[in-house]
Amino acid sequence: MTKNPKQIGSKQPSHPLDDLIRTDRIPHIWCPGCGIGTVFSSCLTAIKATEIPYNEFTMVSGIGCSARGAGYIKLDSFHTTHGRAIPFASGIKMAKPDLNVIVFSGDGDLFAIGGNHFIHAARRNMDITVICVNNLNYGMTGGQVAATTPSRAKTTTTPFGNPDSPFNLPLLAYASGASYVARWTILHVRDLTNAINEAIRKKGFSFIEVLAPCPINYGRRNKEKSLDTMKLYQEKTIIKNGADPGRADIDFERGVILGTFVDTDRSTCDDMYEVTCRQCSED
Amino acid sequence: MAFWRQPLDTQEIQITKGVVNIIEDRCKGCGYCIEFCPMHILAFSDHFNKKGYHPPQTTKPDECVNCHYCEIICPEFAIYSTEAPL
Amino acid sequence: MKSAVQTGSHYITGDVACAEGAIAAGCRFFGAYPITPATEIAEHMAERLPDVGGTFIQMEDEIAAIASILGASWTGTKTMTATSGPGFSLMMENLGLGVCTETPCVIVNVQRTGPSTGLPTQTGQGDMMQARWGSHGDYELIAIAPSSPQDCFYHTILAFNLSEKYRVPVLVMADEIVGHMSEKVIIPDAKEIQLIERPKPKGRKDRFKLYEPGPNGVAPMPAIGDGYNVHVTGLTHDERGYPAMTVEAQEEMMTRIKGKIRDNLDDIVHTEEYMMDDADIVIVSYGISVRTGLTAVDEARKLGYKAGLLRLITVWPFPEQMIHDIAARVKGLITVEINLGQVHYEVERCAKGQASTHLVGSAGGKIIHPDKVVSLIKEVFQP
Known part of the structure; x- marks a missing residue:
C-alpha cells in the first residue's frame, strides 16, 4: 500500500475516521463522558494527518480502559498484558525499525505496574510514541487509587483520601531521557492532535500525557461531573510551552501547566544499535 | 464589544458554512458537543436513541461554521461537520 | 556478514550450542536478561546476532525480555529468550499471552535449583511442572529437554520448527550442567538443516480471519505491515481475533489452542x-x-x-x-x-x-x- 484508501460514499452516514475504526465494534466500552474516546479519536486524526501509509503503523496497549483502544483501531494492533505494552512495542520496533509504533494506554498500566519499562524505554530513546490517558485512577477495576491520584483524593481503596503523593509524569519522562514530552487535556483537542502528530514524526521516545475525565469511577467519588472536570481543564490550566517539567505537578488550585515540555534530538535505540553493533561486527 | 476594532478585511472574509451530521445511535449523551460548540447551536433532543440516550440536535442549523470542534471533542465518533453545499 | 551456520566440529558449552542452534534455525531477535546459568546464551547471541542481520536487546527484566520477543515475533521474525528459574517465574504471565495469541517463540530455561534464589550455580530439574502449568489458565505448549551440548544445538532447531509450525511458545528445558559443560558439537552443513516457517495467509485480505485454522488446526499468521489489519488480544477472542466475552467463544478458543497440539502428538512427541x-x-x-x-x-x-x-x-x-x-x-x-x-x-x-x-x-x-x-x-x- 502506498496510498491510504479514500472513503467512498456509503448508505450510512460515515464519520471521517470510519476508515481507521473497526466500526463493527462500535459503540466502544467507554462510559458516557469518559475522555478516552476523545484521546483515541485525536490519535486517529493525527495518524491520518501524517499522511504516512496506514500499514506502516501499529498500536500496542496494555490492560485497562484506555488499553482497549488497540481493539478499535483498524490497523495491526496488540492488546497485551498489564503494564507490558512498552516492552512488547520495543520488540516490534527493534525487529522492524521502519514501523511507527504507538503505545496507547492508561496511567495505571504505564506508570504503576509498567513504570520500570517506561523509564527504560525513555532511557534507551526507543523510537516509539507513548500516549498516556491519565484519568487519575484505575477505571476498569472500579476506581482504585493509582500512581497518579492526587493526594487526599477519594477512591475505593483510599476511602479516607489518598495518603500518597502522585507522580509528576512529564518530569519523570524528562528525567528518564525522553526526546519529546507534552501534556494536554481532552478539551485542548486541537493542540493534542498536533502534539500526537509531532510525536509520531519525532525520532525518539515521545511521551504525551492527556488528562481525561473518569466521571463514573473517579468523578463520582470526588464530586466532579464530567463537565465540571472539563471546566477545570478550561479555567485552571496554563499553556506554557518549554516550561520546567519540575513544575508540572497536577494541582488544579495552583493551575496545571500544559504544553510541550521537551523537544530535543538524540540518537535512537535502533540507530545506535546499527552504528554500535552492526557496523563493528563487520570489522 | 462596542470598543472592539473592526478588522479591515471584514468585508472580504468568508465564514464557511457547515452541516452537522449526527450518527445518533453512537451517541452516549455526554453533552460535550453541546457544551463546547462555539456557536451554541446544539441541544439535547427529546427522543431516545437505540441505547437510551438523548442524542444532540441542531437548534440553529444555518449557523454552523464547520469548525469541526463537535467532531473532535466527541468521544463516540457520533458527530461530524461537513462543508455546506453552496 | 558471517555465515549463520558455523559448520564444523566445535568444543563448546551447551549454552553456546543452544545459541548457535537458534541462529542456524533462523532466530533473528533475542530479548535478554542476564541470569545464571543462562547468561552465556545471551552473551553469545549479543555477539553473533548483528553478524547475521539480527537484533539483540538486553531488556530491563525478564518480563520485558519475553514481552519483547512476543512483539518482535509479530513482525515475522523468529525470536528467542533464555533464562533460569527466577526469571522463568517472571515470564509466566506473558508465556500465557504467547499461548493465547498463538505467537511462535522459543524460551530456554537453563534450570538451576529452587525454590526462590536457591542454588544459582548448581543444577536442578525442578521447573518441569512450572513449564507445564506455570501460567494461569488451561493450555497446551511444547517443552523439550536436551541432555548434552549437541542436543542443545539440534533441540533448539527442533524447538523453532515446532514453534513455527504450531504457532505456540516452545520451551527448551535445559539445566545448569547441560548449559555449562563443554563437549564436542557437530554443526552440519546449512543445507542439511531442515527449517520450518510459520504458515502465511493467502487470499483476500478483507475476508481474512486471524484464527481460522488451516488443515492441521493451525491458523496462518500474517506479519505487521502485511495489510491484514489484525487485532491480537490476550482476551478470549473469536476467529477474527476480536474480544468475545462468551462461554462459547472461550470453548471454541480453548478447543483450537489445545486441539492443535493434542491432534498432532505423533509429530510433536519425540522420544528415544x-x-x-x-x-x-x-x-x-x-x-x-x-x-x-x-x-x-x-x-x-x-x-x-x-x-x-x-x-x-x-x-x-x-x-x-x-x-x-x-x-x-x-x-x-x-x-x-x-x-x-x-x-x-x-x-x-x-x-x-x-x-x-x-x-x-x-x-x-x-x-x-x-x-x-x-x-x-x-x-x-x-x-
Missing part, C-alpha cells in the same frame, strides 16, 4: 529408547538425568536385570499413550529426575497401576549418581 526391546524394568528420564539412566541401565544389565531406558525428548505434551503401553508389558517404571517428584507423578498417572512406579530423585544441586538407581533396582526387583 535404549535397550528397550526386552526390558522389563524401564527407566524414564529426560535432560541431564538421561545420562544417569544410561549408566544405570548398563550397570543393571551387568547384574542380570533386563533394564531399559525411555528418554523423553519432548516432555510436554507428555507421551501418555506410550507410557501406558510400556507399563502394560513391564514390571516397573523408574523415573530419574533432579527434583523430588514431578514427571514421576505423570508416569504414575499414565501407568494406571499396570506396573510399579518408582522415583529416584534428589533435592537438587548435582547430577544423580547411577548407583542410586541401581540400588533401587536391587532393592525392588529380582534379576
Whole structure:
C-alpha cells in the first residue's frame, strides 16, 4: 500500500475516521463522558494527518480502559498484558525499525505496574510514541487509587483520601531521557492532535500525557461531573510551552501547566544499535 | 464589544458554512458537543436513541461554521461537520 | 556478514550450542536478561546476532525480555529468550499471552535449583511442572529437554520448527550442567538443516480471519505491515481475533489452542529408547538425568536385570499413550529426575497401576549418581 484508501460514499452516514475504526465494534466500552474516546479519536486524526501509509503503523496497549483502544483501531494492533505494552512495542520496533509504533494506554498500566519499562524505554530513546490517558485512577477495576491520584483524593481503596503523593509524569519522562514530552487535556483537542502528530514524526521516545475525565469511577467519588472536570481543564490550566517539567505537578488550585515540555534530538535505540553493533561486527 | 476594532478585511472574509451530521445511535449523551460548540447551536433532543440516550440536535442549523470542534471533542465518533453545499 | 551456520566440529558449552542452534534455525531477535546459568546464551547471541542481520536487546527484566520477543515475533521474525528459574517465574504471565495469541517463540530455561534464589550455580530439574502449568489458565505448549551440548544445538532447531509450525511458545528445558559443560558439537552443513516457517495467509485480505485454522488446526499468521489489519488480544477472542466475552467463544478458543497440539502428538512427541526391546524394568528420564539412566541401565544389565531406558525428548505434551503401553508389558517404571517428584507423578498417572512406579530423585544441586538407581533396582526387583 502506498496510498491510504479514500472513503467512498456509503448508505450510512460515515464519520471521517470510519476508515481507521473497526466500526463493527462500535459503540466502544467507554462510559458516557469518559475522555478516552476523545484521546483515541485525536490519535486517529493525527495518524491520518501524517499522511504516512496506514500499514506502516501499529498500536500496542496494555490492560485497562484506555488499553482497549488497540481493539478499535483498524490497523495491526496488540492488546497485551498489564503494564507490558512498552516492552512488547520495543520488540516490534527493534525487529522492524521502519514501523511507527504507538503505545496507547492508561496511567495505571504505564506508570504503576509498567513504570520500570517506561523509564527504560525513555532511557534507551526507543523510537516509539507513548500516549498516556491519565484519568487519575484505575477505571476498569472500579476506581482504585493509582500512581497518579492526587493526594487526599477519594477512591475505593483510599476511602479516607489518598495518603500518597502522585507522580509528576512529564518530569519523570524528562528525567528518564525522553526526546519529546507534552501534556494536554481532552478539551485542548486541537493542540493534542498536533502534539500526537509531532510525536509520531519525532525520532525518539515521545511521551504525551492527556488528562481525561473518569466521571463514573473517579468523578463520582470526588464530586466532579464530567463537565465540571472539563471546566477545570478550561479555567485552571496554563499553556506554557518549554516550561520546567519540575513544575508540572497536577494541582488544579495552583493551575496545571500544559504544553510541550521537551523537544530535543538524540540518537535512537535502533540507530545506535546499527552504528554500535552492526557496523563493528563487520570489522 | 462596542470598543472592539473592526478588522479591515471584514468585508472580504468568508465564514464557511457547515452541516452537522449526527450518527445518533453512537451517541452516549455526554453533552460535550453541546457544551463546547462555539456557536451554541446544539441541544439535547427529546427522543431516545437505540441505547437510551438523548442524542444532540441542531437548534440553529444555518449557523454552523464547520469548525469541526463537535467532531473532535466527541468521544463516540457520533458527530461530524461537513462543508455546506453552496 | 558471517555465515549463520558455523559448520564444523566445535568444543563448546551447551549454552553456546543452544545459541548457535537458534541462529542456524533462523532466530533473528533475542530479548535478554542476564541470569545464571543462562547468561552465556545471551552473551553469545549479543555477539553473533548483528553478524547475521539480527537484533539483540538486553531488556530491563525478564518480563520485558519475553514481552519483547512476543512483539518482535509479530513482525515475522523468529525470536528467542533464555533464562533460569527466577526469571522463568517472571515470564509466566506473558508465556500465557504467547499461548493465547498463538505467537511462535522459543524460551530456554537453563534450570538451576529452587525454590526462590536457591542454588544459582548448581543444577536442578525442578521447573518441569512450572513449564507445564506455570501460567494461569488451561493450555497446551511444547517443552523439550536436551541432555548434552549437541542436543542443545539440534533441540533448539527442533524447538523453532515446532514453534513455527504450531504457532505456540516452545520451551527448551535445559539445566545448569547441560548449559555449562563443554563437549564436542557437530554443526552440519546449512543445507542439511531442515527449517520450518510459520504458515502465511493467502487470499483476500478483507475476508481474512486471524484464527481460522488451516488443515492441521493451525491458523496462518500474517506479519505487521502485511495489510491484514489484525487485532491480537490476550482476551478470549473469536476467529477474527476480536474480544468475545462468551462461554462459547472461550470453548471454541480453548478447543483450537489445545486441539492443535493434542491432534498432532505423533509429530510433536519425540522420544528415544535404549535397550528397550526386552526390558522389563524401564527407566524414564529426560535432560541431564538421561545420562544417569544410561549408566544405570548398563550397570543393571551387568547384574542380570533386563533394564531399559525411555528418554523423553519432548516432555510436554507428555507421551501418555506410550507410557501406558510400556507399563502394560513391564514390571516397573523408574523415573530419574533432579527434583523430588514431578514427571514421576505423570508416569504414575499414565501407568494406571499396570506396573510399579518408582522415583529416584534428589533435592537438587548435582547430577544423580547411577548407583542410586541401581540400588533401587536391587532393592525392588529380582534379576
